[in-house]
Amino acid sequence: MSLFIDVKYLNEISSRLPLFKKKGEYLYNCRCIICGDSQTKKNKARGYFYRGGNDLFYKCHNCDVSQHFGTYLKNLDPGVYREYALERYSNGENGRAHSAVEFKFEQPTFEPTIEQPTILDTLLDRVNALPANHEVITFLESRLIPKDQYSKLYFIDDIKKIETFHTRYLNTIQTHEPRLVIPFRNAQGTLVGLSCRGLRKETLRYITVRINETDPLVFGIENIDATKPVFAVEGPLDSLFLPNAIAVGGTGFNKLDKLNISPNNLTVIIDNQPRNVEVCKVYNKLIKEGYKIFIWPDYIRSKDINEFVIRVYKQLDQNKLVGIINDNTYQGLTAQLKFNEWKKV
Secondary structure, three states: OHHHHHHHHHHHHHHHOOOOEEEEOOEEEEOOOOOOOOOOOOOOOOEEEEEEOOEEEEEEOOOOOEEEHHHHHHHHOHHHHHHHHHHHHOOOOOOOOOOOOOOOOOOOOOOOOOOHHHHHHHHOEEHHHOOOOOHHHHHHHHOOOOHHHHHHOEEEOOHHHHHHHOHHHOOOOOOOOOEEEEEEEOOOOOEEEEEEEEOOOOOOOEEEEEOOOOOOOOEOHHHOOOOOOEEEEOOHHHHOOOOOEEEOOOOOHHHHHHOOOOHHHEEEEOOOOOOOHHHHHHHHHHHHOOOEEEOOOOOOOOOOHHHHHHHOOOOOOHHHHHHHHHHOEEOHHHHHHHHHHHOOO
16 A cells, blocks of 8 residues: 555656656656756656565665655655655554654755665565575575574565666566575665675576676675774675675775775685686785785685585684684785695695
8 A cells, every 4th residue: 555655646746857757667767856867968867766665765876865755755845745644654554764744844955865775675685584494595504604694695586676776777687586685885884786696506697786886896895894804705605704804706806905904904815726827817916915815725625715614514613714714824925935836736
């Protein structure tokens, strides 16, 4: 019922929204009246109303404002909002955005309110809230991902819904399979992108959605203490086994230069692929730049942290894992010598 009311009032104000049009089921587009959208291209329309559960939300992909439809309506027209609030909440409808009906209205303000993490929770399911027999839980258990890390991960039941997060992806995803969703945020906690990992041996294992082109895609950066030792790994799932860890997503360790972390506090852990020419180039570059590098000892044949944990399950805890890493971390000339030995393995 609440979604029906949201759509009803959106249609009521649609004549006041430039270039308003319906793009799909519960998906509407218009020029953003909050930021004015493009001042040079009058046909640009980067504002979107979209469904999240039983509610409509609004997001502009120009100014990044992101809010519940009720908030948008209240700022646009307090008088119409009063009617909307009475109809929507007086009969006990869920007041997700507004806990009670109020009749004190301030003058409209149009400063952006960035609420991407809230929208993420609305559109997707946090893994730690799913039942124990859920498909994504079974996948994570098979990978031995620590259960206390599940709250950092999400699940989407239909990958096509990911198009909602940015207009550039509209009509680009043709499949509908469920996926594990790994969110990337910046240091302030604002959503930057999403990595969607296949669960059913899909040909395309990862689908990455970029929401913000300015900030680098670094998983976990919002949770670390940069004054303490930080581990930097390739894969987000690998980082969940380590304390105070980030993941750059692949071998993109050049991102480290853009982070507000002292190189002296960083230990870089690259996947164990001594015969991969590109990986060896990354090792060599980081060693020359003075980073502390973990060099995989000969007795470990696993490709990455997650695979190593699986192989030595019940014989390894986090303290032992950190101990192995610290005992095989080198810097400067010693790192270069150890690297030269490692790449010949």
